[in-house]
Amino acid sequence: MSTRTLISPAQLARPRGKVLYWTVFTLVVGGFTLTFLGPLYWLISSGFKDAQEVIRTPPTLVPETFEPGNYQQAWDVMDLAELLGNTLYYAFGALAFQLVLDVAAAYSLSKLRPMFGKAILGMMLATLMIPATVLVVPQYLTVLDVPIVERNLLNTPWAIWLPSVTNAFNIFLLKRFFDSIPQELLDAASMDGASPMRILWSIVLPVSRPILGVVSIFAVVGVWKDFLWPLLTLPDPAKQTLNVGIYSLSNGVPVNVLIAALTIASLPTLLIFLIFQRNIMSGLTAGGLKG
Template sequence: MFTAAARRRPLVRLVLMAMFCVLFLLSLTTLGPLYWMFTGALKTSNEIFQMPPTWWPLDPQWNNYPQAWSNLNYTLYFSNTVILTVGSVILQLFVSTTAAYALSKLKPVFGSVIFFLFLCTLMVPGIAYLIPQYLTVVDLPLLHLRLIDTWWAVWLPQSAHAFNIILLKGFFDDIPDDLVDAARIDGANAWQIFVRIMLPLAKPALAVVTIFTVVASWKDFLWPLLVLTRDEIQPLMVAIYRFSGLDSMQPLNTIIAGLALASIPPIVLFLVFQRSIVRGISLTGLKG
């Protein structure tokens, strides 16, 4: 944005400092709720409602976290969430990569029309096709299978997302066709080109799709609430909501501690793979 020589000018330094202050204040709006959640989990239920609020617990209740783990049966629901997330990631990567590869390099008939239809689905709010999607998993067309109260009811709807397909197609489009043609001359078929050439080159984009899918699946609430009614297969978000009801008699600080524990895996995942995420976003053109 600014050259090294321009950064030495007092006016440019002032502008950069102002931009830094604005970004810092905006970051506080994101970090503020996280700070309240993690510190609120250390407060008593009465202190949570205290006005004016306390910035740090007067008497930190560190046992709230292990108590939330045991009272909310976290081992079961955490395992369920991991299974749902891993299944969604595997299916999402398989469907998105193969669909993007087909549209980008195999050039199917009416490929431009299919791509346009993918774009159209992005304009429709997810809540608009909630009922048709629910009726589909109640009675799967052609096979007539009832997927309610099975993990497939969550995996299958999350196995395809137009945004990820479009993102990967844009990345595959940037791979030179000469590379694909050279592999065909050497005798490689379409599947070998996809596995040995396209996927290794698309690792940054695959990292972005993986992170997006993990976060979306981990925090998904409404759809699992509708299709997973049996207690033993519900994920964390649904279980915490159920335990927050009046009939569960769980104190508020325990519920907040449960929410804090549920938010740790996505935060750690982002911190570990943030360089891959930033690199993938820059290479796939998701700027601004």
């Protein structure tokens, strides 16, 4: 059976059809490229301009005044080194908690199958339908005075780490991957005397590297790009994240230096995506074992 396409091979073989096809293809790809890369180019190029050129109307496409010292000034004046260290600490702490607790939750729901497991999974997925802004107030009141232990978690890493653990989307991704692991493989290990914890450590985790990579990237990027929650829970300037710190120091800084700081803040996550984009796609599409 031939594959159905928008344009038939016969029409594509004609000179007129070939010209029309490649014209439309070039326009569509070029339009999407400009849409996605245009703001990024403006951000990076504006960091090299002086303050007057940045606010000029209409804006200049190529910087007329090339000032690379803006990036060094942004690094020193806004103390980006400390803010970057804080953000890395929060991000990789959240990653560690998510890998331990989310993997345990997904493994339990997928392979151990506890009582009311489907109901628990359904309620967890239902939380994805709730807008994140609706949960800000109850979450803030919780970290302000944690029930039972009666502790105030403001200005502590726990205010960032604990809410990030309750990630229903990551648990669903992990469970979906664990479901694709053949049960016969786990039964064979169980017959050899392996405990559920040993099966998880020696069999499930080694074959789950693609999805673990995806969850890791989501965890780091989620903390890195978050703004509202760190703004509420980390009022101490010495403990703020990169985004909140730049916002707090933006009033007395020239606009070109501020844009340079924003460029520096966006580079780590951009590099993570460019380096691990294949891992992201392979992890999201992985649905079984080969061999």
